[in-house]
Amino acid sequence: MEKIELKRWPTQKVEALNDFYLEVNQEFCLVQIPLPIQEEMALNYLKAIETRKNGNKELLSFAIMLEEEIIGKIELNKGQNHIAELDLVIKEKYTNMGYGKEALKLLEEKVKETNWCRIIEAIVKEDNLRMKKLLVDSGYMEGRSFIADIVVPHRGNYRIEEVEGREYKKTMLKEA
Numbered sequence: 001m002e003k004i005e006l007k008r009w010p011t012q013k014v015e016a017l018n019d020f021y022l023e024v025n026q027e028f029c030l031v032q033i034p035l036p037i038q039e040e041m042a043l044n045y046l047k048a049i050e051t052r053k054n055g056n057k058e059l060l061s062f063a064i065m066l067e068e069e070i071i072g073k074i075e076l077n078k079g080q081n082h083i084a085e086l087d088l089v090i091k092e093k094y095t096n097m098g099y100g101k102e103a104l105k106l107l108e109e110k111v112k113e114t115n116w117c118r119i120i121e122a123i124v125k126e127d128n129l130r131m132k133k134l135l136v137d138s139g140y141m142e143g144r145s146f147i148a149d150i151v152v153p154h155r156g157n158y159r160i161e162e163v164e165g166r167e168y169k170k171t172m173l174k175e176a
């Protein structure tokens with residue numbers, strides 16, 4: 001496996017964000033982004049990355065870089081009680097190669113160095129077996145299960161889909 005790096009999102013261009021998501025299989029994502037991403041939505045997201053604020057939450061967001069190519073993104077949205085929700089997305093052609101696990105390890109190191117959050121929480125669809133394995137192998141504890149209605153893009157519109165999922169958590173304490 002080639003070495004990856006976590007870097008600030010390298011561009012503020014809507015086209016780059018669209019190009020990235022066109023290569024992502026969103027089947028296992030709880031929040032599925034309709035493509036192409038509407039310009040206003042994309043600009044709001046890019047502004048959130050730049051300002052590190054997502055509404056009333058703090059945002060820690062990185063592009064996962066393999067040489068000069070963005071192969072994924074990993075981010076944390078920190079809410080109340082210093083609990084941060086994890087979002088990890090890898091381009092389809094780079095899945096099952098260990099890049100997600102390495103990106104998570106690098107992110108956790110950054111979090112521990114700065115005490116950025118107390119707990120990382122991941123909300124995962126029940127059928128996302130690769131993500132569940134990655135989290136368990138990385139020391140995350142399996143938590144409560146849930147059933148939720150989510151909005152998914154469908155033939156140029158949206159539909160409601162019921163999904164089952166599970167919560168995973170890991171405490172981020174700086175080692176002495």
